[in-house]
């Protein structure tokens with residue numbers, strides 16, 4: 001049976017923060033979580049847009065100003081969450097840019113890596129201690145089919161230079177989405193090693209005709225994009241299902257990666273997704289982690305590992321696999 005919103009358990013009493021909740025997939029994710037009873041923090045760079053979404057969604061929500069292109073803004077936003085809430089059940093790292101007009105973040109990072117990965121890396125690190133003791137808590141990080149075109153390694157030079165992005169903007173977006181996946185998996189390893197109550201899960205929405213596609217595409221690519229979206233895309237409410245399943249399905253284990261089932265994973269019900277070999281490379285995950293700590297200045301504090309070994313490995317009911325997260 002296809003997983004749908006009808007499978008979402010009651011979310012009453014849970015506090016969820018969704019980045020990029022002002023439109024597209026994030027707005028749908030926030031809408032459904034609120035409809036299921038969660039208190040949803042709509043983290044948006046444009047507070048006015050966030051308030052409009054809040055009144056459209058109804059339920060229990062609040063708007064949090066968050067510009068992932070500014071580490072100062074990320075720190076302020078994390079501080080506000082800390083002041084208002086003693087804990088966090090769900091963090092959905094959803095916001096992203098693709099080929100925006102500006103090339104750098106306020107901190108001088110290449111804009112795709114800066115907003116899509118480094119901003120979320122910093123936000124998660126600053127909020128994680130509100131989650132690690134909370135049973136059932138989850139960090140969901142939204143990646144993309146485009147992680148496969150994220151070629152080239154991560155380095156300080158590349159993170160600070162926009163020249164690579166200007167020459168190959170789609171690759172720069174893809175690299176940021178590869179970073180999302182490397183991060184989500186390495187986070188899961190570290191959470192599991194520390195015996196934390198939180199798990200890290202990744203998801204991708206397939207393709208959806210959201211604001212993401214209003215970016216500054218090279219003219220030669222536009223007809224391909226239009227035709228591709230017409231054939232492959234699904235509406236934002238369907239595109240939000242992988243994130244929603246990752247956030248709420250108790251059967252989904254830490255380290256999983258979910259995406260749509262059909263048409264090359266572009267649309268359909270959320271199921272375990274495929275991913276590139278490099279996204280599963282443990283050494284690449286660690287290198288990106290170290291670089292991200294250095295660039296953002298946010299160093300993760302994990303709870304001390306428990307003295308006893310964790311529970312034995314179990315067969316995952318979703319993937320059917322036994323064993324460790326790659």
Ligand SMILES: NC(=O)c1ccc[n+]([C@@H]2O[C@H](COP(=O)([O-])OP(=O)(O)OC[C@H]3O[C@@H](n4cnc5c(N)ncnc54)[C@H](OP(=O)(O)O)[C@@H]3O)[C@@H](O)[C@H]2O)c1
Pocket residue numbers: 019020021022023024025026043044045046049066067068069070093094095096097115142143144145146204205206207208209210211212213
């Ligand atoms: N749509 C697709 O086909 C597709 C395919 C693969 C993966 N994805 C992934 O799905 C996720 C959601 O994308 P979407 O399709 O819903 O795109 P979208 O409609 O463009 O929404 C992106 C959201 O991110 C927010 N955002 C952008 N820059 C930000 C910043 N500096 N700080 C805080 N928020 C910022 C936007 O806020 P504003 O309203 O202020 O612009 C918006 O709310 C992204 O991670 C994307 O990579 C989408």
